[in-house]
Amino acid sequence: xxxxxxxxxxxxxxxxxxxAMTALGVALVVGVFIAMLALANGFKMALVRTGSxxxxxxxxxxxxxxxxxxIGRDNAAIIAALPEIATGADxxxxxxxxVFVPVNLAAAxxxxxxxVVARGVTxxxxxVRHNVRIVAGRRFAPGRDEVVLGTAIASLLAHSAVGDxxxxxxxxxxxxxxxxxxxxxxxxxxxxxxxxxxxxxxGQVYQVVAFRLANPALFxxxxxxxxxxxxxxxxxxxxxxxxxxxxSVLRIILNFLAVFITxxxxxxxxxxxxxxxxxxxxxxxxxxxxxxxxxxxxxSVLASFLAEAAFLALVGGLLGCLVALPINGIVTSTTNxxxxxxxxxxxxxxxxxxxxxxxxxxxxxVLGGFFPARRAARIPVVEAIR
Amino acid sequence: MRFLPLVWANLMRHKRRxxxxxxxxxxxxxxxxxxxxxxTTLQANGEVGSESRMIVQSAKAITFxxxxxxxxxxxxxxxxxxxxxxxxxxxVYRDPKDFFAQFAVDPESYLDVYAGDYSLPPDQRAAFVRExxxxxxxxxxxxxxxxxxxxxITLRGTIFQGDWTxxxxxxxxxxxxxxxxxxxxxxYDMVYERYPRWVSPGWYVLKLKDPSLAPQVASFVDxxxxxxxxxxxxxxxxxxxxxxxxMWGNVSFLMNSIGMxxxxxxxxxxxxxxxxxxxxxxxxxGVLKTVGFGDGLLFRLVMIEASAxxxxxxxxxxxxxxxxxxxxxxxxxxFLPGFDVTAGTLALGLGIAVLLALASxxxxxxxxxxxxxxxxxxxxx
Amino acid sequence: MALVVLRNxxxxxxxxxxxxxxxxxxxxxxxxxxxxxxxxxxxxxKSTLLNLIAGLDRPTAGTVTVGDAEVSSMSLGELAxxxxxxxxFVFQSYNLLPVLTAYQNVELPLLLTRLSxxxxxxxxxxxxxxxxxxxxxxxxxxxxxxGQEQRVAIARAVVSDPTIILLDEPTGQLDAKSAxxxxxxxxRLNQEFHKTIIMVTHxxxxxxxxxxxxxxxxxxxxx
Numbered sequence: 001x002x003x004x005x006x007x008x009x010x011x012x013x014x015x016x017x018x019x020a021m022t023a024l025g026v027a028l029v030v031g032v033f034i035a036m037l038a039l040a041n042g043f044k045m046a047l048v049r050t051g052s053x054x055x056x057x058x059x060x061x062x063x064x065x066x067x068x069x070x071i072g073r074d075n076a077a078i079i080a081a082l083p084e085i086a087t088g089a090d091x092x093x094x095x096x097x098x099v100f101v102p103v104n105l106a107a108a109x110x111x112x113x114x115x116v117v118a119r120g121v122t123x124x125x126x127x128v129r130h131n132v133r134i135v136a137g138r139r140f141a142p143g144r145d146e147v148v149l150g151t152a153i154a155s156l157l158a159h160s161a162v163g164d165x166x167x168x169x170x171x172x173x174x175x176x177x178x179x180x181x182x183x184x185x186x187x188x189x190x191x192x193x194x195x196x197x198x199x200x201x202x203g204q205v206y207q208v209v210a211f212r213l214a215n216p217a218l219f220x221x222x223x224x225x226x227x228x229x230x231x232x233x234x235x236x237x238x239x240x241x242x243x244x245x246x247x248s249v250l251r252i253i254l255n256f257l258a259v260f261i262t263x264x265x266x267x268x269x270x271x272x273x274x275x276x277x278x279x280x281x282x283x284x285x286x287x288x289x290x291x292x293x294x295x296x297x298x299x300s301v302l303a304s305f306l307a308e309a310a311f312l313a314l315v316g317g318l319l320g321c322l323v324a325l326p327i328n329g330i331v332t333s334t335t336n337x338x339x340x341x342x343x344x345x346x347x348x349x350x351x352x353x354x355x356x357x358x359x360x361x362x363x364x365x366v367l368g369g370f371f372p373a374r375r376a377a378r379i380p381v382v383e384a385i386r
Numbered sequence: 387m388r389f390l391p392l393v394w395a396n397l398m399r400h401k402r403r404x405x406x407x408x409x410x411x412x413x414x415x416x417x418x419x420x421x422x423x424x425x426t427t428l429q430a431n432g433e434v435g436s437e438s439r440m441i442v443q444s445a446k447a448i449t450f451x452x453x454x455x456x457x458x459x460x461x462x463x464x465x466x467x468x469x470x471x472x473x474x475x476x477x478v479y480r481d482p483k484d485f486f487a488q489f490a491v492d493p494e495s496y497l498d499v500y501a502g503d504y505s506l507p508p509d510q511r512a513a514f515v516r517e518x519x520x521x522x523x524x525x526x527x528x529x530x531x532x533x534x535x536x537x538x539i540t541l542r543g544t545i546f547q548g549d550w551t552x553x554x555x556x557x558x559x560x561x562x563x564x565x566x567x568x569x570x571x572x573x574y575d576m577v578y579e580r581y582p583r584w585v586s587p588g589w590y591v592l593k594l595k596d597p598s599l600a601p602q603v604a605s606f607v608d609x610x611x612x613x614x615x616x617x618x619x620x621x622x623x624x625x626x627x628x629x630x631x632x633m634w635g636n637v638s639f640l641m642n643s644i645g646m647x648x649x650x651x652x653x654x655x656x657x658x659x660x661x662x663x664x665x666x667x668x669x670x671x672g673v674l675k676t677v678g679f680g681d682g683l684l685f686r687l688v689m690i691e692a693s694a695x696x697x698x699x700x701x702x703x704x705x706x707x708x709x710x711x712x713x714x715x716x717x718x719x720x721f722l723p724g725f726d727v728t729a730g731t732l733a734l735g736l737g738i739a740v741l742l743a744l745a746s747x748x749x750x751x752x753x754x755x756x757x758x759x760x761x762x763x764x765x766x767x
Numbered sequence: 768m769a770l771v772v773l774r775n776x777x778x779x780x781x782x783x784x785x786x787x788x789x790x791x792x793x794x795x796x797x798x799x800x801x802x803x804x805x806x807x808x809x810x811x812x813k814s815t816l817l818n819l820i821a822g823l824d825r826p827t828a829g830t831v832t833v834g835d836a837e838v839s840s841m842s843l844g845e846l847a848x849x850x851x852x853x854x855x856f857v858f859q860s861y862n863l864l865p866v867l868t869a870y871q872n873v874e875l876p877l878l879l880t881r882l883s884x885x886x887x888x889x890x891x892x893x894x895x896x897x898x899x900x901x902x903x904x905x906x907x908x909x910x911x912x913x914g915q916e917q918r919v920a921i922a923r924a925v926v927s928d929p930t931i932i933l934l935d936e937p938t939g940q941l942d943a944k945s946a947x948x949x950x951x952x953x954x955r956l957n958q959e960f961h962k963t964i965i966m967v968t969h970x971x972x973x974x975x976x977x978x979x980x981x982x983x984x985x986x987x988x989x990x
Contacts (some may be wrong), residue, residue, distance in 0.1 A: 005512040018624065021658040039640075061547055067449065068476070068545035070584075100446045102620075112632065115447055169446055170617060250480060253721075265648060266419045272655035278403065279662040332637040337721075340449055342635075378487055385570040388878050394867040399835020673862045676823060677876050677923070680844055759823050763858070 003291065003300050006058020008308035011280065019312060022276045024317025026361050027307065027323060029265045034324035034357045038347040042183075044256060046345035047247035047336075050184035051239035052130045054216045058209045058226060061233045065246060065338040066100035070205045075232050079209045084222045085295075087212040088127055095213065096125040099197050100207035102341040103168040105190070106158040107140040116153055117169065117189040117341045120197035120206075128210050129186060137162035140193055149188035152344035154178050156333060166190075169200035184245065187331070188344045230293035247337040266364055274370025277309050281376040287350025287380050302377035310362055317361025319352050387436070393690050401504075402662065404695065407659040411699025411742065414652030419707035421645040422731045425638045426721045432631030434563045435595040435624030439499065442590040443598050443609055443626070445617040451586040454618055460590055463607060470495035472586035473574055473683055477550060478540030479531075485721075486527055487569040488541065491578045499593045503562035511537075522556035524567025546577055546585070562621065568723040573598055593621075656699075658747035659694050664750035671754050672762030679740035685755040691741075692747025698740035704732050719747030771820060771931060773796040774822050775829035778815055789815050792829065795981075795988065797931075802957040804974040807983035813967040816983070817933050820965065821854050822846040834930055848969060851879040855924030861916040862951040863908040868921045869895070876927045894922040897960075898952055898963035914945025925962070932956065934966040938973050945962045950976040 012019040050194040051057075058079050063069035071079075080095035088094045099120030119125075126132050126139070140146035148165070154160040155177075165172045171193065181187050183291040200206060212218060225237040281288070288301060328349040397404045441461065444450035451473075460469045476486040493515045497506070506514075506522065514520045521535065533554055542551045552572050559565045578585045594603060604620040611618045671684060692756065704727070710716075712726045776793040781787055789812040797803055805813045816823040819831055822838045831839040836849055855876075863872045873894050877887040895901045898918040908927055919939060924932055935955075938946035952978055956962040966977060974980045982989045 011609075018661060021654045021661075025651050028647050028654075029478040032647050035644075042549045062543060063547070064478070064482075069674075102449050104445070104447050112629070115633070145546055201450075249485075252483070260646060261417065261421075261648075264413050265651060268410040268413045268652055268655055271410045272658060273664060275403050275406055275659050277656070280667075284668075313720065332636045332640075335633040342633075391871065392864075392867070392875075392878070395864070395871070399866045492920050658977075669862070670864055673864070674875070675847065675856075676821070676850070676856045678847050678849075678854070680843070680847035683847075683879075760818050763862070 003296055003304040005307060005311070008304060008311060012135060012308065012312060015280065017141070018276055023271055023312055023319065024213050025250045025269045025272045026313045026364055027319035029262060030317045030320025030357045030361050031324040032149045032265060033091070033258070033262040034255055034321060034349060034353055035263060035327055035347070036254070037353045037356065038327060039347045040251065040254040040258060041350065041353065042252065042345045042348040043247065043343075045106060045183050045348055046179070046185050046188075048240070048244045049182060050179040051241070051243040052187060053211045053238055053240045055128060055130070055210055055212050055221060057237045057242050057271065058234050059207070059237070060236050060350060061227075062236070063227055066098075067102065067339050069100075069207045070360065071097070071207070071209060071234065072205055073122035075234070076206050076209050077079035078229075078232065079226065079234075080211065082211070082222065084213055084215070084225075086212040086219050088124070090122070092263045094124060094128050094213035094286065095209060096122060096128040097192055097194065097209045098125060099201065099205075100121060100200045100339075101197070102339065103190075103201070103270075105166055105168055106154055108158045108160070110158075115335070115341045116157070117145075117339060118197060118201070119186075119191050120194035120333060121191050122194055125191070125335065128212050129181070130236075132179055133168065133181070135180045137175070139190070140176045143173060143195075144193075145196060145224035147173045147190050147192040148177045148179050148192075150176055150189050150344075152176050152187035152333075152346075153189065153342065154343055156342070157330060168253070169197075171200060183346070185343060186343055204376075234235050246336065249337065250334070255328070262360075266317075267361070268366050270368045273309060273365060276312075277305065277369050277376070279371035280308070281305065281372045282377075284376075288376055292379070298377040304372045305373035305376045306366060306369045308342050309373065313365025313368065315359070315363045316365075317358045317386065320361065321357050324357070325354075329359050387484075389687060389690075393687060393694065396663070396667070396691055397694060398496040403659055403663070407656055408651055408695050408699045408702070410655045411696055411739070412703035414648050415466040415700050415703030415739065416707050417418040417648050418645050418738065419704055419727050419731050419735055421641040422734065423707070423711065423727050424641045424722065426731060427532060427725045428631050428634060428638060430563070430724065431722075432534065432628040433624065435622065436503075436562070436564065437600070437622065437624070438594045439623040440592040440594065440600060440620055441606075441623050441626040442592060442601060442620045443588075445608070445619040448589070451584075451588055452590065452614070455560060456587075456590060456611070456616075456618075459610065460592060460607065463592075463603060463610075464605075465558075465603045466592050466743050467497065467595045468499050468593040470499045470593075471574070471586040471589065472496060472589045472591065474545075475541070475572075475577070476545050477543050478539055479539065485544075487723075489571050490574040491571050493571075496571070496591070499591050500565050502747050504558045504560055506556050506558040508556075512702055513555040516574050517553065517555060518579075519553055520553065520555040521552040521570055521572035522558055523554055523558050523570045524565075525557055525568065526567035528557050544583060548580065550576070563724060564627075566723050582661045587749070592620075592699045647747060650662050653742055653745055656695060656742055657690075657749075658739070659695070660688075660746040660750050663682070663691075664688065664753060668757065668762050671678075671757050675757070675759035675762070677694075684757075685751045687733065687735050688751035688754050689743070689747045691753070696739045696743035697736075698735055698744065704735045708732065768799045769796040770799040770801075770834060771810050772832040772966070773816075773820075773829070774817065774832075775912055776826050777828040778812070778819065778824075779827050779984075780827055782805040790987070791933065793840055793988070797963065797965055800957070800961045802917070802976075802978045803966065804965065804977035804980040805965065805967045805983060806974055808978055811985060814935055816965050817965065820931070821856055824852055824892055828921070831941070835876060836896045837847075841936065852927060852928070853930040855921075855927070855929040857917070857920050857924050857934040859939040861908070861913075861920045863916055863919060863923075863942075865908050867902060868880075868905050868907055869911065869922075872908070873922045873926050876920055876921060880927065884979075888956055890926050890928075891922075894926040896918075898922045912945065913941050914948055918952065919947055921949070921956075925956065925960075930963065932962050932964045934964065936948070936968055936970075937966065938968065938970050962985050 008230055059069035076097040080093055085093045085095050102115040102116050103118045105116045107114045140148055149160055159166050162175055164175050226234055227235045277366055327347045330347045333342050333344040444452055457469055470492050473490040475490050477488055479569045514522050535554055537554050538551050547603050600622055607620040716725050779788040779793050807813050817824055826839050844942040873891045874887055895904055898921055900918055957964050
């Protein structure tokens with residue numbers, strides 16, 4: 001025999017303030033939980049999504065980021081001549097030698113300078129690197145002092161509108177357009193023509209050669225070829241794994257923060273739920289006695305109070321989801337210490353995250369309600385009637 | 387006070403409730419102190435630096451080197467007493483998670499320019515300067531990894547390719563946080579030797595004859611190199627450090643926001659608990675009033691009860707935070723050196739506890755004070 | 768000598784905007800050292816009368832005087848202080864604080880005085896002795912029988928040596944034997960210690976233990 005849920009809902013409404021406060025506590029915990037997951041997710045998307053398993057990045061041996069790498073022109077040509085590289089529609093190999101260098105750019109709102117990645121590219125880069133599309137203006141014209149800005153970084157810099165001029169490396173560069181790349185890290189970068197950037201910045205040296213494999217299964221073989229070549233002194237990485245590894249430090253920090261913060265908050269909320277439920281049981285001993293006298297078995301009473309706690313927590317969880325939803329899409333930025341430059345990314349709330357938030361609230365409710373529910377089920381009828 | 391046994395008895399009436407509520411307050415304030423300490427540590431790290439030292443870096447970006455030839459020209463700048471330089475090494479020791487700062491420096495001039503900001507025994511200093519493969523490390527780093535004097539440690543270079551084996555010849559204590567104990571210093575020449583064609587100083591440190599000369603020196607230096615292929619950006623050491631803190635971005639805002647959510651959540655738990663207790667004691671309030679306890683006295687007794695929980699939790703939570711972080715050498719994998727709970731944070735935490743006591747106790751206290759004894763006695767819960 | 772004087776006492780209140788008059792211009796006196804039982808059917812206003820004498824309630828008109836104090840015109844704060852010194856109240860349902868021991872319950876009224884801890888201890892011991900529960904001082908109410916709880920309540924009522932002792936149905940929840948013990952105690956308090964006692968009851972045994980019985984019916988005194 002199941003005790004109808006409406007009994008529990010009405011009981012909760014009889015103590016509106018206490019119930020509301022408990023639900024609100026759960027809501028806050030779930031809200032923070034969702035916010036932290038969304039932050040970590042956005043960050044992951046920005047870096048992890050940046051790379052594709054079809055692409056290979058070649059860097060100087062030992063370099064753990066594009067920043068500290070250097071590959072000469074000759075070597076870049078050797079790499080680009082590999083037979084395993086896929087060919088583009090125009091018959092040219094899909095290989096992109098690139099310059100990678102952080103530069104100081106003025107931040108919007110007069111906040112001083114920010115270090116932003118300037119990437120020198122050829123037209124091949126737009127093919128090799130995934131999902132890159134011009135969304136405003138046009139690509140930079142060859143031979144000119146022009147650049148295109150990633151959409152994420154454009155929103156954080158001064159003079160970043162199409163047609164404006166930004167300054168770095170002792171020169172002015174016209175913003176020819178903005179590009180997007182599916183939310184990946186490239187959206188935090190400034191892209192310009194290799195030939196224009198090289199003399200201004202690091203000199204006649206590339207930082208990375210990126211290329212698309214004709215057959216992704218041949219990665220290991222390709223890597224060995226490259227790393228065994230005594231002329232080159234390079235390491236080859238799968239693009240997806242490379243960027244994932246880059247983000248590992250910040251991801252560890254974010255995950256730790258998420259667990260630490262929500263864990264502690266959750267314990268506090270559960271304690272609050274325990275208090276509320278014990279008080280509820282204590283004040284309803286005569287009702288419980290009646291239910292038992294009527295013939296409801298003790299396990300129905302236990303299930304009923306457990307359901308009450310879970311329901312209360314669920315309401316809190318849904319409220320928390322509502323409260324956290326507006327943060328979706330908010331752009332924030334921090335420094336990716338591997339590249340020493342700004343990485344802009346968004347809070348990304350997904351349905352999966354919301355579901356996890358709701359499940360989390362249910363877990364808190366069940367944990368908080370368990371012992372009080374057990375107490376309720378164990379009330380001796382005689383005792384309660386007196 | 388004579389009424390304390392009564393307050394205590396009331397708190398102990400529901401031991402479990404009192405314990406859980408106090409624990410919640412403790413947990414929340416522990417969390418609050420931790421989050422706030424991230425903010426204060428970042429702030430403190432951003433305010434390190436001497437007024438009489440300046441940093442000359444490449445105007446293109448901090449990641450660019452400056453020519454070695456600048457050393458002589460900087461020495462000749464009016465107002466400059468001494469010059470040194472350093473290079474950010476960014477090597478990996480064991481595992482990327484064991485990150486700590488490594489500087490390749492010009493030993494004698496660097497130690498001179500920072501004289502007074504650290505303490506290093508003279509014999510260790512001499513040994514360090516003498517030996518090209520030697521290094522000195524801060525005491526905290528030494529303790530963290532359990533190193534010994536004379537021990538060899540190996541760094542795997544990322545910017546500067548290869549393995550680098552250094553011998554620890556000195557251990558220093560920091561007197562000013564600018565010379566952090568979470569760092570290692572070794573010889574610039576060791577790096578230059580291996581890659582003479584492209585290694586050169588990352589930045590120059592200038593010691594000024596007089597701190598008030600800073601603005602003039604800055605514009606003078608930058609003007610000298612303005613049209614060269616390596617233009618400079620010169621500023622005070624303090625500004626230089628502050629710029630790294632801003633690189634963290636919105637972290638402070640995030641921590642503060644979460645901190646507020648935490649405080650609010652805990653407020654709900656504590657207030658709820660006080661309310662539950664108050665509701666159960668309505669008839670008792672009636673009895674006490676019959677016996678002659680006045681309204682004001684009952685108000686105070688309830689407030690004392692609420693305060694006991696709030697302050698008890700505060701002492702536990704804040705105390706745990708204070709006792710945990712600094713002694714354990716926690717530094718968030720090297721990103722937050724000197725992580726500690728400041729007196730300001732503790733005061734803020736106590737302030738929150740007081741607010742908590744007020745917010746959770748006020749309504750039940752007022753209700754107890756205003757309760758009509760006769761009605762209270764007739765009340766059946 | 769009249770200790771408690773009720774003059775022209777009127778009490779009415781409205782329930783659902785219907786005025787209900789409990790008494791109208793009641794005149795009554797209680798002599799010092801008397802032991803009076805107030806009897807009457809429920810709703811006759813006996814408990815209300817007790818509350819008015821104790822200053823727990825205010826009359827709609829008329830005055831209540833206890834000794835030198837005009838209770839009906841004192842402020843709430845003054846009443847609380849006055850009550851702590853002059854009134855001992857015993858309830859039908861004992862109303863001991865469950866979180867305190869018998870000793871601590873009896874001590875409660877003394878916390879409102881300036882007596883030091885040892886001085887308070889002396890008074891508490893004496894009170895517990897009078898009610899015959901010295902050996903139960905450290906027990907909690909849940910460890911006592913109904914009769915014992917009521918005797919602790921009486922000890923609490925007399926510990927500050929009050930001017931009057933007011934009891935509302937003191938034997939209402941007790942079995943015959945415990946009731947008899949409590950009544951014997953009250954008689955002793957009245958005869959040996961000369962305490963003025965006003966007891967509301969509908970128990971004829973209790974009325975018999977008192978020196979005098981008054982009947983109240985619909986707010987009017989009958990023999």
